[in-house]
Amino acid sequence: MAETVSNFLNRVVERNGFSRERYQENKVPTDFNDIIVFPFWGDLRSVCILSMLLIHHYKMEQKGSKYFIILSWPGFQGLFPYADEYWSISDESQIKNFYESSEEFRNKSELNTIFLRNLNEFFRDVVDYRDIEPYYKNGFTNGFFERFKNQKRFLPFVPSSAILGKEFNRELATKAGYKVFIHPSLFAKQWFMGRSQNIKINKDFWIELVEFLLQNNFVPVIWQNALSYDISQDFIDRCIFLGEKDVSRALTAMRATGCVLDIFNGISRLAIMARCPFLCVDERIRFHSQKEYEIDDLCGKDIPKEYIYTFSTIVSDGKAENWKLDIFKSILYKLNDFIPLLDRDNWPSTGETLEPISYKNLVREADLKKIGKRFLKVPKV
Numbered sequence: 001m002a003e004t005v006s007n008f009l010n011r012v013v014e015r016n017g018f019s020r021e022r023y024q025e026n027k028v029p030t031d032f033n034d035i036i037v038f039p040f041w042g043d044l045r046s047v048c049i050l051s052m053l054l055i056h057h058y059k060m061e062q063k064g065s066k067y068f069i070i071l072s073w074p075g076f077q078g079l080f081p082y083a084d085e086y087w088s089i090s091d092e093s094q095i096k097n098f099y100e101s102s103e104e105f106r107n108k109s110e111l112n113t114i115f116l117r118n119l120n121e122f123f124r125d126v127v128d129y130r131d132i133e134p135y136y137k138n139g140f141t142n143g144f145f146e147r148f149k150n151q152k153r154f155l156p157f158v159p160s161s162a163i164l165g166k167e168f169n170r171e172l173a174t175k176a177g178y179k180v181f182i183h184p185s186l187f188a189k190q191w192f193m194g195r196s197q198n199i200k201i202n203k204d205f206w207i208e209l210v211e212f213l214l215q216n217n218f219v220p221v222i223w224q225n226a227l228s229y230d231i232s233q234d235f236i237d238r239c240i241f242l243g244e245k246d247v248s249r250a251l252t253a254m255r256a257t258g259c260v261l262d263i264f265n266g267i268s269r270l271a272i273m274a275r276c277p278f279l280c281v282d283e284r285i286r287f288h289s290q291k292e293y294e295i296d297d298l299c300g301k302d303i304p305k306e307y308i309y310t311f312s313t314i315v316s317d318g319k320a321e322n323w324k325l326d327i328f329k330s331i332l333y334k335l336n337d338f339i340p341l342l343d344r345d346n347w348p349s350t351g352e353t354l355e356p357i358s359y360k361n362l363v364r365e366a367d368l369k370k371i372g373k374r375f376l377k378v379p380k381v
Helices: 005-016 044-060 092-100 109-120 142-145 166-174 203-215 247-257 266-275 284-288 291-299 320-341 368-375
Strands: 018-022 035-041 067-072 085-089 152-155 179-182 189-191 195-200 220-226 241-244 260-263 276-282 305-309 353-356
Touching: 005 018, 005 109, 018 166, 035 109, 044 067, 044 152, 044 291, 085 092, 152 291, 166 241, 166 247, 179 203, 179 247, 179 320, 179 353, 203 220, 203 320, 203 353, 220 247, 241 247, 247 266, 260 266, 266 276, 266 291, 276 284, 276 320, 284 291, 284 305, 305 320
Parallel strands: 035 067, 067 085, 179 220, 179 260, 220 241, 260 276, 276 305
Antiparallel strands: 018 085, 152 353, 189 195
């Protein structure tokens, strides 16, 4: 008896160590040639950009008739509801090293090469980041505007905080002090030789930061997953913890918390998807080189946001006494100035949207001359 497409997909998933996180059996095609698979192992920022601004264009306008399967990191399926299926790695022990090799939209890991080779053995139509690169590379390319005349922005549905459970919501309501959402990530982003790369964050940095915030009457809401440190034993009853791999639930927790603190790890792009205010600590040169202002203006125009610019090496090479002087006090000052003025009634709706946008009307012009003067000072003779 001939193998059905559904059984074939299950066999591919089992053979390669994947998990079918989302699919509907009645929508699986009957023709093997109708399937397209898109494996994507870029960093967190790139996943968000792919979801909000790129892949729905690519799918609808170039692969519209195909059954579209996205294969990426565990828990991110909620960011791609327009994919017919979402697959992920089933073995979470591989994620840390695999993610460390992510570099913007690509991944340098040998595991990526193996997955891609195996998928090409099973499917005729496999695409990867190189099919997206003509449209986005440290900002939108001319190719994007030439190919996609009607630009659109997607933002996912953010569920009610009720899905997080009574205990989480009780703590959020009863713990005194302003709440701040933090992801004690294993890696930070650093701009080096024209690229954004991962560097390891010192675990003590997160412990010292959380302690500093607690001492100054803030309540950290700490999201822990496969790409973060587990610091729950250091702050058992003093913080609010969210142990979730489901990013949709993390978006809900961000929105419920009311302010996200991004320290070189890109979760401010998730905050935009949650329509939640954020304070981002970033490298100025990376911000401008990767045109983060495009994402802020196209996707987060109405979201309150603040930035602190410094050097990413502070989280990998510094010490506690230096962190307090060099960065913690700046964060505290910004949070005290920022959070009291936030008004939830003015935040964008959390409903799913796919709506037209105008790059020309929304995106600011980068002040390149000013940046150049700051970084390229010529000594007087």
